Amino acid sequence: xxxPAKISPATLxxxxxxxxxHRSDLLxxxxxxxxxxTHLTPIDTLQPGxxxxxxxxxxxxxxxxxxxxxxxxRMEDNSGELYLRFLNFYPSQQKQxxxxxxxxxxxxxxxxxxxxEMVHAKCRAAHDNTPLNTSLTPVYPTTSGLxxxxxxxxxxxxxxxxxxxxTLPESLRQELHLAxxxxxxxxxxxxxxxxxxxxxxxRSHAAWRRIKFDELLAQQLxxxxxxxxxxxxxxxxxxxKKTLTRQLxxxxxxxxxxxQQKVLHEIEQDIEQxxxxxRLLLGDVGSGKTIVAALAALQAIENGYQAxxxxxxxILAEQHxxxxxxxxxxxxxxxxxxxxxxKKKDKAAAVxxxxxxxxxxxxxxxxxxxxxxxxxxxGLVIVDEQHKFGVxxxxxxxxxxxxxxxxxxKPVEPHSPDSNISEPHQLMMSATPIPRTLAMSYYADLxxxxxxxxxxxxxxxxxxxxxxxxxxxxxxxxxTACGNGEQVYWVCPLIAESETLELQNALETHQALTETFPExxxxxxxxxxxxxxxxxxxxxxxxxxxxxxxxxxxxxxGVDVPNASLMVIEHAERMGLAQLHQLRGRVGRGTAQSTxxxxxxxxxxxxxxxxxxxxxxxxxxxxxxxxxxxxxxxxELLGARQSGVAMLRFADLTMDExxxxxxxxxxxxxxxxxxxxxxAHLHRWMSNKHDYxxx
Ligand code: ADP
Ligand code: MG
Numbered sequence: 255x256x257x258p259a260k261i262s263p264a265t266l267x268x269x270x271x272x273x274x275x276h277r278s279d280l281l282x283x284x285x286x287x288x289x290x291x292t293h294l295t296p297i298d299t300l301q302p303g304x305x306x307x308x309x310x311x312x313x314x315x316x317x318x319x320x321x322x323x324x325x326x327x328r329m330e331d332n333s334g335e336l337y338l339r340f341l342n343f344y345p346s347q348q349k350q351x352x353x354x355x356x357x358x359x360x361x362x363x364x365x366x367x368x369x370x371e372m373v374h375a376k377c378r379a380a381h382d383n384t385p386l387n388t389s390l391t392p393v394y395p396t397t398s399g400l401x402x403x404x405x406x407x408x409x410x411x412x413x414x415x416x417x418x419x420x421t422l423p424e425s426l427r428q429e430l431h432l433a434x435x436x437x438x439x440x441x442x443x444x445x446x447x448x449x450x451x452x453x454x455x456x457r458s459h460a461a462w463r464r465i466k467f468d469e470l471l472a473q474q475l476x477x478x479x480x481x482x483x484x485x486x487x488x489x490x491x492x493x494x495k496k497t498l499t500r501q502l503x504x505x506x507x508x509x510x511x512x513x514q515q516k517v518l519h520e521i522e523q524d525i526e527q528x529x530x531x532x533r534l535l536l537g538d539v540g541s542g543k544t545i546v547a548a549l550a551a552l553q554a555i556e557n558g559y560q561a562x563x564x565x566x567x568x569i570l571a572e573q574h575x576x577x578x579x580x581x582x583x584x585x586x587x588x589x590x591x592x593x594x595x596x597k598k599k600d601k602a603a604a605v606x607x608x609x610x611x612x613x614x615x616x617x618x619x620x621x622x623x624x625x626x627x628x629x630x631x632x633g634l635v636i637v638d639e640q641h642k643f644g645v646x647x648x649x650x651x652x653x654x655x656x657x658x659x660x661x662x663x664k665p666v667e668p669h670s671p672d673s674n675i676s677e678p679h680q681l682m683m684s685a686t687p688i689p690r691t692l693a694m695s696y697y698a699d700l701x702x703x704x705x706x707x708x709x710x711x712x713x714x715x716x717x718x719x720x721x722x723x724x725x726x727x728x729x730x731x732x733x734t735a736c737g738n739g740e741q742v743y744w745v746c747p748l749i750a751e752s753e754t755l756e757l758q759n760a761l762e763t764h765q766a767l768t769e770t771f772p773e774x775x776x777x778x779x780x781x782x783x784x785x786x787x788x789x790x791x792x793x794x795x796x797x798x799x800x801x802x803x804x805x806x807x808x809x810x811x812g813v814d815v816p817n818a819s820l821m822v823i824e825h826a827e828r829m830g831l832a833q834l835h836q837l838r839g840r841v842g843r844g845t846a847q848s849t850x851x852x853x854x855x856x857x858x859x860x861x862x863x864x865x866x867x868x869x870x871x872x873x874x875x876x877x878x879x880x881x882x883x884x885x886x887x888x889x890e891l892l893g894a895r896q897s898g899v900a901m902l903r904f905a906d907l908t909m910d911e912x913x914x915x916x917x918x919x920x921x922x923x924x925x926x927x928x929x930x931x932x933x934a935h936l937h938r939w940m941s942n943k944h945d946y947x948x949x
Contacts, residue, residue, distance in 0.1 A: 259411040268400040269408075278938070280412040283405070284442050284465065284904065285392035288454060289360055292387050292447040298334035300363040300370055307360040308336060309380055312351050326368075327351045329359065336363075337371035347377075356380055389444045390451070409443055421468070421935040422920075423928050430467070430916055438464040457904070466905040467913050470695070472939030473902065474914075474921035475932055477699040482925070484699075488676035489530035490559055490633045494522045498552040501585055506545070513537075513707035514546055520703045521550050521681060525634065531679035534640070534697055537705030538875035539685045539839025540712070544574060546705070547636045548581055550681055555587065555614045559633025562678075563617045566639050568593050568785040569792055573814060574638065575617040582615065592618035592627070595785040632678045640682035685839070686832050689880045691907045694918055706876075715842040715850050717870050719826075722853045728822055729770055731851065732802065736774050740846055741795065741818040742802045745837055746780075747825030756806055757782055763824075764804040771802060780806040807833065816844035826852035826869075827862040831882040834869045861885065884908050 258277060261269070269275075274283060295306040310331035317325055325340040325348055338359060340347060351357060361375030394405045418436030420427065427434070438461035445454055453459035457466070503510065510518070517535060524531040537543045551561035563578065565571035571593060578589045590613040592604045601621075607613040611630030616622060682700070693702055720728060732742050746763050749756040757780055764778040777800035779791045788808075794800045796815050803818075807829075821841045826834060834852070842848040854866060868881045905913065924932040 256411060256414045258415045259408055261408065265400065265404065265408075268397055271397045272395065272400075277412055278416055280409045281416060281418070281439055282465075282939075283394060283409060286395050287393050288390040288445065288451065289393055290447065290451065291360060291391050292389070294358075294386070296333040297329070297331050297336045297370070300336070302364050302370075303362065305360070305362045307358065309356070309358045310336070312353050312355045312357055315348065315351055315353050317348070325351070329357060335369070337366060337368050338375050338377065339366065339371055339373045341374070350379065351377065356382070358384065389446050390449075390454070392443055392445075413440060413443060419934075421931055421938055423924075423931055426920060426923070430920070432467055433460045433464040435464060435468070437461070457906070457909075462904070463913065466910055467917055468935070469902060469939065470905050470910070470914050470917035471920055471924075472936055473695065474917050475924065475936050476940060478921050478925055479936070480699040484532060485529050487529050489525075489528060489679050490557065490631075490676055491528050492525040492554050492557045492559060492633055492679065494526060494553055495556040498556050498585055498587075499549050502549060502552060502581055505581070505584060508709065510545070511542065511705075511707050511709055513705040514542055517703040517705055518546050518549055520701075521546070522553060524701065525550065525553060525679045530677050531681065531701070532699070533681055533701045533703055534693075535681060535683045535703050535705070536688060536693070537683070537685065538708065539836060540708060540843055541685075541705040542709055543638075543683045543685070543705065544577060545581075547638070547681060547683060548578060551578075551615055551634060551636060552582075552585075554633035554679075557633065559631050560608070560611065560613070560629050561615045561634045561636065562622050562629065562632060563589075563615065563636045564622050564638065565617075565619060567808070568595065568619055569779075569788055569808065569813060570638065571617060571619050572789050572792070577814075578615065578617055587614055589613070589615045589617050592616055592621050593785065594619060594621045596621075634679045634681065637680065637682045639686075640684050685836065685875070686879070689876065689883050691911045691914060692883065695902075695907055695914060711845055712842055713845065713847050714873060715838060715848045717838065717873075718849065718851045719866055719870055720851055720853050722824065722855050725853070728851055728853065731849075732820065732822065733771065735820040736771070736801050740820060741798065741800075741815065743818055743821040743840055744802060744804045745821065745823045746804065746806050748807055748828050748833075753781070756780075760804060760806050767802060767804060774801040775799060776802045776804060778804045779808060781808045807837070813840055814843060815840070817846075819844065819846040819848040821848075821850045822853065823850065824853050825855060827854040827858055827866060829865075831865050831868060831878055831885070834865070835875055835878050838869070839875075 269279075272283070274280060289305065289307075291307050293307070294309050295304075297308055297310065300306060300308070308329070308331065310329040312327050313330050313335070314328035315325070316327075317323065322341060325338075325343045327338040329336050329338060336359075338351065338361075356379065357377050358380035359372060359375040359377045361372035363370055363372055365371075366373075392406065394402060394409070396402060396405055418439060420435040422432065422435070426432075441449070441459075441461040442454075442465065449459065454462070457463075517537075521531070521533060521535075524533060535543055535546065547563065551563065554561045563571075563574055565574055572591075575589060575591050582589055590604045590607050592601065592608070596604070604613075604616070605627055608616050609628050609630060616629075621627070688697070732744075735742050744763065744767060746756070746760045749759060760778065760780045764776060768776045777791050777795055779788055779795075783791070791800070791803070792813065795803045795818075798817060818841050821838060823829070823834070823837055829837075838850040841850060852866060852869065854862070858866070864885055868878060868885075872878050872881070907914065921932075924935070
C-alpha cells in the first residue's frame, strides 16, 4: 500500500488554481483527451488530422526566418519522411533534434508546405528498443507551471491511497446498468489501448457515463435538498378567497386559456402553504403571463398582504404598471409606481405608501429592493423576465419581505437566524423558454409551471428573410402597412462593440426613414433616452400617434402594442435566437396578420445561417430554445450568473438528457430511502470534505 504523496506548497497553489483543494479532488480531475503512445505509426501511413506517435532519425535541422523565425527538422523512418516545425523553440530543443538523433515524436499530422508535418510535436530521444507505453496517456487540464507528469503522478497516487467506495446502493447501480465507480475512475485515468479511443473521446464509454451520472446526481441532490429546506421556512398562508380575483376575471375582455387556468391553480395552491413558494412561470412570448401574475397578486391582497411586481427595465415595468392600473383601479386598488428615475418628492411619497401599507401593490424596477424601501407586510414578490436579474437581486427582494416582519414588536434583521420570521412567496416569470433539460438541471430547486398555449385568435406571424440589398421592397411593405392603419417597428442592428455606433446608427436610420416616409410620424426609442422620454415615446406609439417606431433592441422584452403588425429587423444575422424570438413576439399580438422581416447582410457565417434557418422555420419558443441549446451549449444560453449553479464539468445536457432524467429520479429515491448514500454522494462531489491536501 502506498502512502499519500507529499505535495509542495507551490504545487498546492497550482492545484488550487485548478479548483482542487482536497486530495480527493484529484480523483475527479479527469483527462481532457488521451495520447496514444502504445504503438508507433509508420510515417507513410500518417493521415492529415491524425494524432500519432512516430519514431525516426533526424536528417535535417534548420532555422528559417521567413515567414517567421522557426525551427524545421526532417525525420525519416524506413517508410518515409516527416517535417517537424517549431515556431517558438529553445536552443536546447534545437540541440536535441540534431542531425543523426533517434527521436520519438507525438503530434498531429497535417499537410504542410514541404509535405507531411507536425507543428510543435512532443519529442524525446529514443532507441530502437525504447519500451512503448501499455496504456493510453491521459492529458489533463492544467495550468502553467504544472507539468502533466506531475499531475499524473499525483492522480495515480490518489487512486492508490484513497478509498474509491461506491456511493450508489448496489441495487440502483444494477437497475440503471451503471459501471462501478472505482473501476470507472481507474479506467478513465489509465485506459488500456484496447478501449475504443472514440468512446473515450466522445465520452460515451460506460466509465464516462458513470461519472457523468454521478455528477448530475450530485447536482440534483443538492438542489432537492435546497428545495426541502424551503419546506421548513415560513411564509404567510395566502388563502384563495376568490373575492377580488373573481371580480377581475369577470371584468376581463377575454376568458383565460386552459393553460393559464392550470398554472393559476398551481400558484393558488402553492401560496396557500405556510412555506415560501419559489415558482418559475414559463410561457412563450405573448402567452399571457401578466394576468396570471396579477391574479396571484390579488390573492395576496385578499389576505391583507402586499405584493411587489418587479421588471428589469423601466419600459416594461411601466407597461405593467399601466396594465395593472387598468385592471385594479376598478376594484378599488391603486398600484404604486417606483423607479430609480422618479423625482425625489414622488419617490418619497411612493416609499411612504409602501411602508405604511396604504398601497397593496407596488410596481417598478429594481428600485423596489433598495435599502430605503420597506414593505409593511409583503406577501408575494413577482419578478418578470427573471433571467435578466442576478441571483443576488432576487435574494435581496426576498429578504425585503423578511425585514418588514416584526417579532414581538421589534423589527427583525433580514439575516436573523430567527426561524419564526416569514418571507414572501416568489413568482418568477420568464419568456425565454428554457428547454426541459435545462429547467430540470438548473431549476431543480424551483417548482415550474408552464403556459403551453397561446390565447386564441392570434394569427401566426409570417417570417421573411430578406437580403439587405432589397431594402426598397421592405420600405414598400412598410408603406402598405401604414396605409392600412397598422403600426410598424423598425429594429436597428445590435452593435456589440460600440454603444456609440449603435446610437449613431439608430439616429441615422430614424433620419433616413423620416425622409422616406414624409407622410408618417416616425418615432425613435433607444437606450440613451432618459426614462421619462422613453415612456413618452412608448405611450405615443401605443396610442397610435407614432406610426413607425425606430428602436434599438431596448424593446426586446415585454412591450405590448397589439396594433403593431409589422416588424423589420436589420442585421438579424448579428442577433441571438432568443433575442430574435423575443423581438418577433412584439408583433402578432392583435388580430391582424403580422409579419416579421429579417434583413440580413451577406456573407453569412455558418452559425448565423443556422440561426436564421431556425427562426425562419419555427415559431414555438420551446423548440427554438432547444435548437439554441444545441447551437450554443447551456453555458452561454443561461450564463453561470443566472443559473446560480456551478456549471457541469463532465455531463453535457445536449447529449446526456437520459442520464439527467435517471439522476433526477435517483435523487428523489436516495433522499427518501438511502439518506446516508445521498449524504456520502454529496460529500464526494461537493468538495466539502476534510482530507485537505496539505495535511
Ligand atoms: P407575456 O406572456 O408575453 O407576458 P402578456 O401577459 O403581455 O404576455 O399578454 C399578451 C397579450 O395577450 C396582452 O395583450 C394580454 O392582455 C393578452 N391576453 C392575455 N391572456 C389572454 C387570453 N386568455 N385571451 C386573450 N388575450 C389574452
Ligand atoms: Mg411579459
